[in-house]
Amino acid sequence: VRRWPRLIFLAVPLLWVAAAHVGPLIAMARISAFATYPGPPGAAATWSAAAYAAFLHGPGYRASLLHSLALATATTAVSLLLAYPLAYHVALRVAPARRGRRLMLLVAPFWTSEVLRMFAIVLLLANRGALNALLRWAGLTRSPIPLLYGTGAVLAGVVYTVLLSMLLPLYAALDQLPPDLLEAASDLGAGAWSRFWRVTLPLTARGVASGTILTFLASLGVFAAPALLGGAGTPTFATTIVDLFGAASGRWPMGAAFGFILLLAGTACAVGLAALAPGLRRTRPT
Amino acid sequence: MRIEPEDHTPGETAVPLSLDASPRLVTRRAALVGAALTAPCILRARSASAAGVLNVTAYDGFVPPDFRKQFESAAGTEVRVRLAASQAPELTLLVAERDHPLTDICTVVGSRLHQFVDNGIIEPLDTSRLNNWSRINPLYSEADWNRVNGAIMGVPLVVGADVLVYQTQEVTPPPDSWGAMFDPKYKRRVTYDIEDFLLCTMLLRGADPTFVSYLANPAAAARAVDAARDLLIRHKSQVVRFFDEGSELEQLLTGGDAVLAQTYASTPAKLILAGLPFRRVIPKEGSMAFVYTFAVVQGAPHRDAAYRFLDAMLATPGLSAALTRSAGYMTSFKESGAGLTEVEKAAYGVPDDALGRIRFASYQGQALSSALIDRAVEQVKAG
Numbered sequence: 001v002r003r004w005p006r007l008i009f010l011a012v013p014l015l016w017v018a019a020a021h022v023g024p025l026i027a028m029a030r031i032s033a034f035a036t037y038p039g040p041p042g043a044a045a046t047w048s049a050a051a052y053a054a055f056l057h058g059p060g061y062r063a064s065l066l067h068s069l070a071l072a073t074a075t076t077a078v079s080l081l082l083a084y085p086l087a088y089h090v091a092l093r094v095a096p097a098r099r100g101r102r103l104m105l106l107v108a109p110f111w112t113s114e115v116l117r118m119f120a121i122v123l124l125l126a127n128r129g130a131l132n133a134l135l136r137w138a139g140l141t142r143s144p145i146p147l148l149y150g151t152g153a154v155l156a157g158v159v160y161t162v163l164l165s166m167l168l169p170l171y172a173a174l175d176q177l178p179p180d181l182l183e184a185a186s187d188l189g190a191g192a193w194s195r196f197w198r199v200t201l202p203l204t205a206r207g208v209a210s211g212t213i214l215t216f217l218a219s220l221g222v223f224a225a226p227a228l229l230g231g232a233g234t235p236t237f238a239t240t241i242v243d244l245f246g247a248a249s250g251r252w253p254m255g256a257a258f259g260f261i262l263l264l265a266g267t268a269c270a271v272g273l274a275a276l277a278p279g280l281r282r283t284r285p286t
Numbered sequence: 287m288r289i290e291p292e293d294h295t296p297g298e299t300a301v302p303l304s305l306d307a308s309p310r311l312v313t314r315r316a317a318l319v320g321a322a323l324t325a326p327c328i329l330r331a332r333s334a335s336a337a338g339v340l341n342v343t344a345y346d347g348f349v350p351p352d353f354r355k356q357f358e359s360a361a362g363t364e365v366r367v368r369l370a371a372s373q374a375p376e377l378t379l380l381v382a383e384r385d386h387p388l389t390d391i392c393t394v395v396g397s398r399l400h401q402f403v404d405n406g407i408i409e410p411l412d413t414s415r416l417n418n419w420s421r422i423n424p425l426y427s428e429a430d431w432n433r434v435n436g437a438i439m440g441v442p443l444v445v446g447a448d449v450l451v452y453q454t455q456e457v458t459p460p461p462d463s464w465g466a467m468f469d470p471k472y473k474r475r476v477t478y479d480i481e482d483f484l485l486c487t488m489l490l491r492g493a494d495p496t497f498v499s500y501l502a503n504p505a506a507a508a509r510a511v512d513a514a515r516d517l518l519i520r521h522k523s524q525v526v527r528f529f530d531e532g533s534e535l536e537q538l539l540t541g542g543d544a545v546l547a548q549t550y551a552s553t554p555a556k557l558i559l560a561g562l563p564f565r566r567v568i569p570k571e572g573s574m575a576f577v578y579t580f581a582v583v584q585g586a587p588h589r590d591a592a593y594r595f596l597d598a599m600l601a602t603p604g605l606s607a608a609l610t611r612s613a614g615y616m617t618s619f620k621e622s623g624a625g626l627t628e629v630e631k632a633a634y635g636v637p638d639d640a641l642g643r644i645r646f647a648s649y650q651g652q653a654l655s656s657a658l659i660d661r662a663v664e665q666v667k668a669g
Contacts, residue, residue, distance in 0.1 A: 042406075146474055
């Protein structure tokens with residue numbers, strides 16, 4: 001008798017996944033296979049693979065995807081370099097009673113909207129922004145240095161957006177690190193670097209792998225940062241897709257097809273990264 | 287909160303909602319909770335429908351708030367305004383809703399009229415239902431660009447022209463040509479809306495941005511667009527960022543990241559009136575003007591209210607000045623300019639000596655231009 005309520009409550013999330021995840025994907029797949037969508041009034045829909053072919057033959061679409069992949073790779077690398085020391089500090093150097101508060105402080109900026117945080121970066125990096133004002137006040141420059149609307153600004157924005165995806169898996173992995181292993185390594189004469197390379201890093205490789213995959217996938221589809229901080233020369237695949245949906249000349253099939261191409265590219269990269277993870281997991285301290 | 291079980295008998299104590307309840311009871315409770323949650327929405331929708339509703343898709347400021355309140359109280363009709371940022375997303379939305387329109391009045395820019403007509407979004411305007419139609423300047427009310435097969439398609443509201451905006455302290459001498467946008471002195475300090483600046487670049491190159499002269503020779507039109515596109519791609523390093531909306535332009539100009547811009551948005555007027563060091567000029571090569579109209583949507587659910595609203599807009603004294611201030615453009619009414627200060631007229635209007643250089647988008651040329659321009663915009667973005 002008691003199974004029914006459980007099934008009902010399981011049905012809610014399943015319905016949510018079907019309605020909010022699978023449903024839109026099916027709708028997008030259908031739209032991507034139309035020649036035009038929505039078509040002219042009264043005209044029957046015609047099926048076509050033209051939207052997918054446009055990716056290969058259209059202007060700069062492949063370059064835009066490659067740019068997004070490169071940006072996601074750079075974001076993942078920078079996020080790892082920034083998040084690992086932070087997670088290490090909180091998990092291993094802060095007293096257990098204070099860890100919660102420290103972690104809360106790190107997470108606090110993410111309570112605000114992504115768009116608001118991007119506008120904060122605009123205020124910081126604009127020619128008349130706080131950073132340029134500081135540089136001029138310090139006498140380091142007489143004219144403003146263009147910091148916004150380039151690859152650097154977009155990278156900073158995307159890292160800011162997705163850092164949490166790296167930080168939390170790393171913190172979880174470091175928090176579970178048995179302290180007696182580090183003490184044993186120390187007793188056996190291993191120095192700080194040796195302990196890190198031969199004990200800490202291998203034992204937290206799963207956290208690195210999950211953080212890397214999550215961060216890479218999240219940064220591949222980020223829209224707000226490139227849209228608000230990017231310049232004329234920094235189109236990403238996500239902004240290209242949004243442009244296609246926003247075009248007045250019926251480019252929805254292309255937008256939908258490109259969405260699938262991004263999904264496939266992201267899945268391929270995630271599978272590739274996951275394939276590397278078991279090797280990392282098998283590594284044991286020597 | 288405690289919920290009485292279905293089989294609760296008088297005298298028994300009510301039990302809290304429990305996961306151990308029978309499946310039938312859980313299902314019924316879920317249905318009751320669902321009904322309770324959705325009831326307010328249904329009731330609100332019915333109540334609004336009974337009182338009279340008008341749905342308007344408009345740009346920010348195109349329905350002045352005071353006029354809206356006045357109309358709502360006089361007509362007993364609730365005016366719901368859905369904001370549109372530009373023509374492309376508005377058209378996309380309306381096309382998606384085409385079979386079951388939710389909007390009664392939409393905003394159509396003259397240069398995109400054919401897409402609204404070809405997609406079956408708007409219907410010809412019945413001007414006989416507008417008692418105050420004659421209050422529109424005949425330059426706009428009788429214009430060819432607003433007619434399809436002889437039928438007038440929309441109520442002309444406001445007029446915007448592409449202008450060259452410059453920061454007076456950093457751009458010297460004051461520019462008088464679209465060519466200033468390609469001056470290496472302003473590398474990475476220029477911004478524009480690609481679609482509109484393509485037309486300005488065509489003017490700079492002596493081509494016809496109305497496309498009327500290319501109607502018999504589409505290949506020449508393609509060559510003209512391609513040449514303008516190539517010029518933009520070659521000089522892409524001039525551009526700090528492309529913008530789509532006025533708010534983005536305002537951010538670029540006030541942040542000091544751009545000092546030269548092309549726009550037909552109302553942003554320059556706003557900055558000039560705020561006392562910031564910006565000026566606007568109609569370049570010597572000329573400029574394209576765009577008239578924003580309010581059109582009635584095909585199958586509009588509240589067509590009568592739509593006509594009452596449009597007529598009230600034309601009839602309301604002083605609306606022209608209010609509309610100019612809220613939308614940021616001069617109106618197409620005969621009384622355009624009335625009630626505005628000289629400073630406001632200078633900030634919003636086009637100087638008399640520049641009027642002759644203004645050209646309007648032609649409906650006839652739009653079918654030819656749209657596909658070419660949209661393709662070129664993508665290529666400039668990606669190039």
